[in-house]
Amino acid sequence: MPRKIVKSKYFFEEDFIETIGEVSTEKVKDWGPNSQLKVVGKSLSRIDGYDKVSGTAKFSFDISLPNMVYAKTLRCPLPHAKIKKIDISEAKKVPGVLAVLTYENAPKIPWYYGMSFLFDPHLRYEGDEVACIAAETEQIAVDALKLIHVEYEELPFVVDAGAAMKPGAAKVHDAGNVVRGEPQIYKRGDIEKGFKQADVVVEDTFSTQVEIHNPTEPHCSVVNWDGSRLTIWDSTQGVFSVRDAIAGYLKMPASKVRVIKKYMGGAFGSKLEAGKYTVMAALLARETGRPVRIALDRRAMNLAVGNRPGSVQKLKVGAKKDGTLTAMNHYSYGAAGAYPSGAGCSRPFRTLYKCFNVRSEEYTVFINTGRGRPFRAPGHVQGTFAFESIIDETAEKIGMDPLAFRIKNYAEVDPASNRPYTGKLLRQAYKRGAAAIGWQDRKPAGSGSGPVKTGLGVATQIWWGGGGPPAYATLKLNRDGSAHVIAGSQDLGTGTYTFIAQVAAEVLEIPMEKIQVTLGDTAVAPYCGSSGGSTTAPSVSPAVRDAAEQMKTKLISAAAAVLEIPGNQLVYKNGIISVKNKPDKKLTIANIVRRMRERVLLTTGARNANPSGYAINTFGAQFARVEVDTYTGRISVKKIVAAHDIGRVLNRKTLENQVHGGILQGLGFALIEERVMDEFTGKMLNANLYDYKMPAIYNVPEIEVIIVSEGDAKISNTGVKGIGEPAMIPTPAAIANAVYNAIGVRLKSLPITPDKVLMALQG
Amino acid sequence: MNEKSKSKGISRRKFIQGVGTGVIGSTVLLDTLQAAPEKKGENGEHAGKQLLFLKVNGKTVRSMIEPRTTLVEILRNHLHLTGTKVVCNHGECGACTVLLDGEAVYSCHILALDAAGKEVITVEGLLSGEKLHPLQQAFVEHDGLQCGFCTSGQIMSARALLLKNRHPAEQEVVEGMSGNICRCGAYPKIIESVLAAGGQR
Numbered sequence: 015m016p017r018k019i020v021k022s023k024y025f026f027e028e029d030f031i032e033t034i035g036e037v038s039t040e041k042v043k044d045w046g047p048n049s050q051l052k053v054v055g056k057s058l059s060r061i062d063g064y065d066k067v068s069g070t071a072k073f074s075f076d077i078s079l080p081n082m083v084y085a086k087t088l089r090c091p092l093p094h095a096k097i098k099k100i101d102i103s104e105a106k107k108v109p110g111v112l113a114v115l116t117y118e119n120a121p122k123i124p125w126y127y128g129m130s131f132l133f134d135p136h137l138r139y140e141g142d143e144v145a146c147i148a149a150e151t152e153q154i155a156v157d158a159l160k161l162i163h164v165e166y167e168e169l170p171f172v173v174d175a176g177a178a179m180k181p182g183a184a185k186v187h188d189a190g191n192v193v194r195g196e197p198q199i200y201k202r203g204d205i206e207k208g209f210k211q212a213d214v215v216v217e218d219t220f221s222t223q224v225e226i227h228n229p230t231e232p233h234c235s236v237v238n239w240d241g242s243r244l245t246i247w248d249s250t251q252g253v254f255s256v257r258d259a260i261a262g263y264l265k266m267p268a269s270k271v272r273v274i275k276k277y278m279g280g281a282f283g284s285k286l287e288a289g290k291y292t293v294m295a296a297l298l299a300r301e302t303g304r305p306v307r308i309a310l311d312r313r314a315m316n317l318a319v320g321n322r323p324g325s326v327q328k329l330k331v332g333a334k335k336d337g338t339l340t341a342m343n344h345y346s347y348g349a350a351g352a353y354p355s356g357a358g359c360s361r362p363f364r365t366l367y368k369c370f371n372v373r374s375e376e377y378t379v380f381i382n383t384g385r386g387r388p389f390r391a392p393g394h395v396q397g398t399f400a401f402e403s404i405i406d407e408t409a410e411k412i413g414m415d416p417l418a419f420r421i422k423n424y425a426e427v428d429p430a431s432n433r434p435y436t437g438k439l440l441r442q443a444y445k446r447g448a449a450a451i452g453w454q455d456r457k458p459a460g461s462g463s464g465p466v467k468t469g470l471g472v473a474t475q476i477w478w479g480g481g482g483p484p485a486y487a488t489l490k491l492n493r494d495g496s497a498h499v500i501a502g503s504q505d506l507g508t509g510t511y512t513f514i515a516q517v518a519a520e521v522l523e524i525p526m527e528k529i530q531v532t533l534g535d536t537a538v539a540p541y542c543g544s545s546g547g548s549t550t551a552p553s554v555s556p557a558v559r560d561a562a563e564q565m566k567t568k569l570i571s572a573a574a575a576v577l578e579i580p581g582n583q584l585v586y587k588n589g590i591i592s593v594k595n596k597p598d599k600k601l602t603i604a605n606i607v608r609r610m611r612e613r614v615l616l617t618t619g620a621r622n623a624n625p626s627g628y629a630i631n632t633f634g635a636q637f638a639r640v641e642v643d644t645y646t647g648r649i650s651v652k653k654i655v656a657a658h659d660i661g662r663v664l665n666r667k668t669l670e671n672q673v674h675g676g677i678l679q680g681l682g683f684a685l686i687e688e689r690v691m692d693e694f695t696g697k698m699l700n701a702n703l704y705d706y707k708m709p710a711i712y713n714v715p716e717i718e719v720i721i722v723s724e725g726d727a728k729i730s731n732t733g734v735k736g737i738g739e740p741a742m743i744p745t746p747a748a749i750a751n752a753v754y755n756a757i758g759v760r761l762k763s764l765p766i767t768p769d770k771v772l773m774a775l776q777g
Numbered sequence: 778m779n780e781k782s783k784s785k786g787i788s789r790r791k792f793i794q795g796v797g798t799g800v801i802g803s804t805v806l807l808d809t810l811q812a813a814p815e816k817k818g819e820n821g822e823h824a825g826k827q828l829l830f831l832k833v834n835g836k837t838v839r840s841m842i843e844p845r846t847t848l849v850e851i852l853r854n855h856l857h858l859t860g861t862k863v864v865c866n867h868g869e870c871g872a873c874t875v876l877l878d879g880e881a882v883y884s885c886h887i888l889a890l891d892a893a894g895k896e897v898i899t900v901e902g903l904l905s906g907e908k909l910h911p912l913q914q915a916f917v918e919h920d921g922l923q924c925g926f927c928t929s930g931q932i933m934s935a936r937a938l939l940l941k942n943r944h945p946a947e948q949e950v951v952e953g954m955s956g957n958i959c960r961c962g963a964y965p966k967i968i969e970s971v972l973a974a975g976g977q978r
Contacts, residue, residue, distance in 0.1 A: 063917035066925030067932060068909060069860015069900035073925075076859035152854075153843070230864045230872060230926040230960050279862070279926025280960050312865045507924030507961050667920045671966050675923060678962030703869040703958065711954045711964045 016040055022623040024630070025478030026547040027283065027388040028356045033543075035483030037623045042563050044727040045520075048663060053520040054732075057667040060512040061526065062505065065277070073277045074249040077236040079305040083112055085298050086155035087291065088145040088162055089314060090137040093382040093696025094171035094184070097135040097164060102145065105161040110150040113301045114162070115294060123263050123293065126353035126385070129187065132263070132290055137166075138186055138352035139383050140697050141317030143290055148298040148306055171382040171696040175324060175349035175357075178379045186352055186380035193354050193378040200364055201373040202430070208341025208371030212332025216408045220329065220400035222764045224349075224689040225322040225682075226315075226706060227389055231279025233319050234309035235292040237299045244296060245272045251285045251504055252544025257536045259288035264296060275534040281506055282679075283388035284320040286546050316701035320387025321689060323348040323357035323378075327400040331408045337422035339369040339408075344401075347377035351385035354378075359397035362743075365430050365631075366401065366476050367423040382696055388546060390676070391477060391739035395683060395746060399764060402473040402747035406754065410459070416751070417448060417472055428629035436625065436728035439659035440474065440633040443722045447472070447657035450718050451637035460758020465645045468652075469756025471638045473747030479660065479736030480630030480729055481552030485621040486540035489518065489561040491569075493612055495589065495604030496528040499561070502542030503554045504534050508738060509668030510550055514558050516664060517732065521562035524589040524603065540618060548632070548736020551664055553621050556730035561619030563731075568615055573601050576609045625728050632740045634658030636677070638748040642756040644775055647768030649685055651715040651749060661735035662725035673719045673741040680745020682709040685765050829893055833858070834902030848892050849873045849884040852899060860900040860929045864958075871957030874930040874937075875899050881937035881956075900929035903936065912936055912974040921970030923961035931957050935971045944975045 016039045023032050048055030065071035102114045117133035125132055133143060145162050149155035170184035177183055178191040185191060209215055236247040244266070250256045253273040261268040278285065291308045299306040310319065330343040348357030360374035389395075409419035421444060427434050448454075456470040487501040499518050505511045515529040532538060543553060566586055573591040574581040583594050592600035607615060624630060637655040642648070654677050663669050686707045690699040700706045725733025746764060754760045759774045826841045833856060840855055849866075852858045852875070861884060864872035868886035875884045876898040884897075903910035909917070912935060922928040931954065938945055938953035945953060950971045959967065 059917050060920065062925075063920075063922070064909065066922055066928050067900075067913040067916045068904055069858070069929050071925055072859070073862075075862070075926075076853075078857065078859075153845075228960060230862070230870070230924065230958070232864075277925060279864075280924045282960075312867065507922070671920050671923055671961075671963055674965045675962035678964060679960075702867060703865040704867065708958055708960060709962060709964075710958060711967065712951050714951075714964045714968070717965060 017620070020623045022482045024480055024482035024549065024624055026549060027286070028392050033483055035623070036620050037483055042559070042731045045725055045732065047724040051520055053516045053526065055663050055666060058512065058516065058526065058665055060509055060668060061515050061531065062277070062511045071277045073231055073279055074236060074247045074275055075231050075234050075279065075309060077247040077307070079236060079238055082236070082305040082307055083148050083150060083302060084152040084155050085146055085148045085295050085306050085308040086152065086159055087143055087294065087314065088159045089318065090140060090142040090144050092137065092166055092168055093140050093173060094169040095137045095166040096169065097137070097144070098167050099165040100145070101163040104163065105147060105158040108154060108158045108161060110154040111147060111158045112150070113148045113298050114145060115297060116145045120297060125290065129353055132293055141314060141384055146294040146298065148302055173381050173383050173691045173693060173696045175347055175379050175381055176326060178349065178381045179347060179377065186382055191380045193350055193380060198358055198376045199374070200360065203371035205341040205343050205371045205373045209332045211334065211340040213335045214408065214411045215330065215332045216404055216411055217330045218404050218407060218762060220327045220403060220762045222325045222396040222399060223687070224324040225389060225687050226689055227282045227284035227320055228315060228703065228706065228708060229280030229282060229284060232310045232312070232315055233285060233289050233291060234307070235289070235295050236305060236307045237292065237295045238305040239299050242266070243270050243272070245274065246292060247274050248292060249278050249285055250275050251281045251506060251546055253504065253534050253536050254502055254541055255286065255544045256288045256292070260292060260296065263288070263293050272537040275504060278504065278506055282390045283392065283546060286388060286544050289319065312703060313701045316706060317698060318384045320389065321351070321384060322389035322392065322395070323350060323355070323386040325357065325359050325396045327359065327397070329400055329404045331404050333408050333412055335412055337412060337414050337419050339367055339423045341371040342369050344374035347379060349381040349383065349386070350378050351383050352380060353385040355386040356392060357386060359393040362394050362397045362476055363401045365428060366425070366474060367420070368425040368429055369423065383691065390679060391743045394477060394739070394743045395680070398473060398475065398743050399746045399750060402744065403750055403760065403762065406751045407760065417444060417453060420444065420474060431629055433627060433629045436628045436630050437659065437661070437723065437726040438631070438633055439722045440635065443633060443635045443657035443659055446720050446722060447635045447637045447655045450655040450657070450720060451639060451653065453637065456755065459755050462756065466641050466643050467756040468639065468641050469752040469754065471748045471751030471753070471755055473636055473744035473751060475632070475634045475636070475740050475743035477548060477632045477740045477743060478630065479548035479552060479632040479740060480624060481549035481621065481736065482624050483621040485542045485553035485557045486618055487514070487554065487557040487561045488540055488616065488618045489565050491565065491603055491607055491615040493604060493607045495524070495602055495607070496530065497522060497524065498530045498532065499558060500532045500539045501554055501557070502536065502539035503550055504545040506545050508550065508672060509665055510554065512668060513551060513555060513664040517555050517558040518562045521559055521566060522589060523587065548739045550736070552661070552730065552734045552736055555664060555732040555734050557619040557621045559619065559731045561617045564617040564619060565615065568617060569603065569606060572606050572610060572615065576601060576606060622730055628728065630729060632658065632660045632735045634660070634740050634744065636744040636748045638752040640749060640752040640756055642753055642771060644757060647771035649753060649766060649771065651681055653716040653718070654745065654748070655718045655720065656741060657720040657722060658737065658740055659723040660721065660737045660740060661723055661729065662733045663721050664734060669721070669737055670719050672737050674717055676738065676741025677717055677745050678709045678714065680742045681713060681715070681749065683764060684746035684749040685767070688765050827890060829889055831889070831892055832896040834897070834899060842889055844888070844890055846889045847885055848875070848887045848889045848897070851889040852884060858899050858901050862926055862929060864927065871934060872927045872930040874933040874957065876933060876937055879937070879940055881934050900932055903932070912939065915974035916970045919966055919970040919973050921963060921967040923963045927957060927959045931959065931967055935974065938971070939975055945971070947972060
């Protein structure tokens with residue numbers, strides 16, 4: 015099938031990336047609605063379910079190699095310090111200790127964009143890496159860590175973003191605490207003019223907390239050298255990105271590094287980059303000549319491998335009496351942690367509604383805490399909370415229903431680029447969601463009687479989630495008529511294994527049981543991007559369909575050769591090729607493979623380039639019904655309706671599960687989770703799962719999932735967009751708006767804990 | 778469900794009680810000690826190892842262990858039963874839940890010696906050969922998982938619940954499973970799975 019190499023652009027986690035990839039230029043027929051399909055879109059059980067419920071699934075955490083040793087890391091107990099003296103002699107004497115790495119003996123490998131090293135005597139946060147020990151057992155390594163004697167020079171520190179921006183604040187880096195030394199500014203139109211046209215202007219300040227990913231499986235690697243070749247079992251969202259990064263850090267060819275990840279216990283953005291721990295394990299493995307396992311403990315998980323940066327957002331919105339938005343201004347700051355990462359949160363503000371006069375000014379600042387990493391819809395969750403809160407406030411000020419106000423400012427084209435969308439069914443999401451929650455019965459704010467008050471709220475999501483090239487899938491046919499799909503992507507628990515089998519089964523018209531899927535191994539799979547940005551299904555599913563469609567063509571051609579009948583006289587149905595009008599003259603896939611003397615039938619499919627000139631986004635609205643106990647301040651979320659336009663649903667069962675997960679994490683962000691820093695010691699006070707509260711089973715509200723879209727045919731041959739992040743984005747804002755509707759007082763700081771509710775009620 | 782002690786406060790108290798009885802319990806085994814507590818072994822392990830007898834998934838296990846070894850360390854590192862996971866290692870999340878004489882316990886929070894002479898069932902122990910237990914099957918059919926890392930613990934908590942209450946109502950499932958964190962938030966489908974296994978749906 016014809017191919018060409020093109021440029022393509024899509025949004026991945028925090029920014030647009032431009033990719034160059036081989037793409038199929040031949041358009042296959044659009045699938046149409048899921049009702050016309052046999053396998054895709056159905057509620058099917060995940061094909062890796064057996065492994066996960068039986069306990070036989072091998073996560074990277076479970077890999078054990080013969081002769082393996084264990085590595086453990088010593089971390090800095092202080093928020094900001096320099097190592098004056100480090101003595102490892104006593105630790106090295108412990109029987110069973112095999113090697114100790116510190117800044118004094120480890121290679122100087124640049125880290126954090128050249129701002130630091132793998133081991134740096136200048137330590138900038140509690141949890142920063144000081145030393146790493148390899149020992150015969152994990153316990154010996156832990157014991158020996160206690161015998162490393164470090165003398166620290168304590169340095170002034172700052173652990174709050176607002177404090178770090180003030181003059182005279184302790185400096186995290188010599189160049190100053192503002193990342194890049196200046197804010198990121200965006201503007202369109204003229205906000206001064208816009209605010210003059212407004213009948214009402216609303217101004218307010220919102221803040222969001224730092225959230226910790228806390229995936230269940232710790233960040234971990236098992237590494238093994240065979241001479242100059244390195245194999246890494248890593249808990250990662252991107253096997254190829256880890257391969258390339260590790261090759262770079264160790265100055266070796268990427269072809270000598272193999273990264274494997276079959277199953278991973280959660281990540282949510284925190285496992286998109288290669289970790290220091292992997293490089294340390296590789297160095298220790300080379301020194302000891304033995305495989306090394308390294309896994310972070312839960313405290314390190316809370317301190318050192320990412321977080322969602324907090325935010326302070328000052329918003330100003332102007333609107334006419336008829337509801338038209340005339341101008342909007344957004345000023346915000348948030349902390350990257352000790353090294354650069356993104357704390358911006360204005361993208362939903364810039365892109366959600368039609369408004370010609372818009373400005374945003376965002377500061378990302380350094381503080382002495384662990385560095386942020388992308389966390390499920392980075393920027394969008396916190397940005398949408400503030401923006402959709404002030405949209406509600408503005409609607410109320412001009413006396414409009416909040417939903418009607420949103421529809422009044424509906425963007426028919428992308429407000430930032432003026433490009434049309436490939437598809438946008440947000441109106442339908444509003445309509446069906448509102449019907450499901452009973453929006454027509456919504457009462458004025460705080461009008462309920464009795465101590466327990468009920469409220470309804472709505473919020474909107476916009477995300478990217480369109481995916482793009484390069485993403486490939488290789489398909490092989492076996493002599494028993496089964497198929498094997500190999501892709502370089504990852505299953506994060508999101509159902510990648512299963513939807514790949516579904517897409518192949520749909521095209522080849524063979525049972526799901528006959529399809530085997532291999533993922534997450536750089537040595538056997540063609541390249542694929544990392545699993546983030548809700549791009550896996552939209553990037554990988556079209557490549558699988560492409561491979562399977564090519565295979566179908568190949569099978570017909572092969573059958574023509576075997577039967578000595580022109581291909582155009584053959585029909586393909588249910589995995590059987592038969593001669594037109596002679597239904598008894600037929601070949602199964604197994605027949606063909608055998609008759610061809612097992613000549614391997616192999617195809618590789620590629621993700622097409624994205625259509626140029628369009629904006630590709632997901633949309634959706636979530637509605638919340640909450641009860642607020644005005645005596646205790648307790649909020650109980652009773653129901654969430656999630657109505658989304660996310661293109662085609664590949665598997666209804668796993669989709670629902672992902673939506674549930676997004677809502678539960680959103681609920682945690684709205685009401686429960688928060689990293690607590692002590693400003694006097696610079697230490698995290700709740701670096702464990704007992705004090706860092708996360709949603710539990712008793713927090714589950716009733717959830718109704720409505721998908722208003724079929725495939726978005728303009729994007730790809732499957733028309734899929736992502737759902738992982740969209741499901742989380744609007745939840746906190748919807749809950750906050752519902753709380754306001756219940757009690758008539760607006761809560762502007764997340765998490766909305768009972769004490770904040772009671773304080774707000776007392777004015 | 779009260780005696781199942783899955784709520785965090787209770788399990789911590791129980792742990793402390795457990796340590797107490799465990800010390801007494803393990804004195805029975807003291808005669809098998811190669812007592813040399815100060816000396817370190819060849820590989821740096823504490824030489825004061827004790828002999829542990831344990832029944833795991835129906836098989837008797839005999840192992841010389843350091844007294845500080847936890848039950849989950851025995852299961853994962855000595856017996857290679859890696860279905861049981863370690864997430865917090867502090868009795869806070871439930872990922873390491875196994876059955877100890879039919880009770881759900883956090884195996885990261887129990888010394889292996891405290892389990893001496895008792896019967897441990899792990900998630901692997903629910904299988905009959907390669908065949909899934911109906912409870913495991915229910916988790917597959919109702920998709921009671923996402924990444925799968927907390928799943929073994931969820932299933933073992935559900936197993937303990939169903940052993941005591943064969944047909945739990947939804948609220949009883951929520952209470953029974955409240956000591957197990959699922960960061961993916963698969964809870965609605967976990968509830969569905971357990972209800973299905975209990976024959977309520």
